[in-house]
Amino acid sequence: MKKSEIxxxxxxxxxxxxETEVQSLSKKIFENFISEFDLKEDQKVHCFLSIPEKGEVDTSPFLKEFFENKIRVFVPKIIKGKLIALEITKETPLIENSWGIKEPEGNEDCGVKDFDFIITPLLYSDxxxxxxxxxxxxxxxxFSEINPNAIKVGVSFFPPNEKVEDVSEFDVQLDYLVTPTEVLSFGSFESKSTK
Incomplete structure (x- = not known):
């Protein structure tokens, strides 16, 4: 299928x-992520701030886990058509923007390029x-501007059924996909089912 159809x-x-399904499936995705990846103090994780009311995977349990384990957290913000990264702590106030997305104040990119993990929003991954x-x-x-070794982890409610037919040279693939039932690896690691 083409991206527009998907x-x-x-x-x-x-x-x-x-909303109940979103929360329940998000919890399973979070549990699968935690059981698969070895998180350590001072790692740098870039994680999107979700809008669960819009049916996105709820990333608040991820953030809580990162803060509790002294993992550095960076979140995306779109400034002048470009995605930048801002570092936040548990105390950082978040303000809702015009799209209903909560984000920190400030428009200055943190300059960090060597992320350990990037929790990536998506509609679908094949x-x-x-x-x-x-x-x-x-x-x-x-993705093209940061450390290529950063582990790109997509989170999705849905399994990969359809193949994306119109992949372009500018598309950057994920390293892993975490769903409510499995963790799929697209590199040299083994995929795991948690069904």
Missing amino acids: RKVYLEKKESLT QFGNRVGYGKGFYDRF
Whole structure:
């Protein structure tokens, strides 16, 4: 399927989830992430701030875990059409922007490029790690500017059923996909099912 078709199908699927389903599936995704990845103090994790009301995977348990384990947390912010990273702590106040996304104040990129993990939002990923986002290309550009060894982890409610047919040279693949039932690896690591 082409990205435009996949986007339409998975937007509808996402919007059909109830708030209870979003929370329940998000909890399973978080548990799978924690059981798969070895997190250590002072690692740098870039993690999006979700809007659960819009059917996104709830990343608040991730943030709580990172803060409790003294992992440095960075969040995205779009400034002048570019995704930048801002470091936050448990105490950082978050303000809702015009899209309903909570974000920290400040428009200055932190300059960090050597992230250990990047928790990546998406609508869909296929079985090869080809991600379908919302079509703006923010993350592909971001990925191209940071340390290539950063582990890119997509989180999704849905398993990879359809192959993305129109992958471009600018698309950056995920290293892992975490769903409520499995952790899929697109590198040299083994995938695990938690069904």
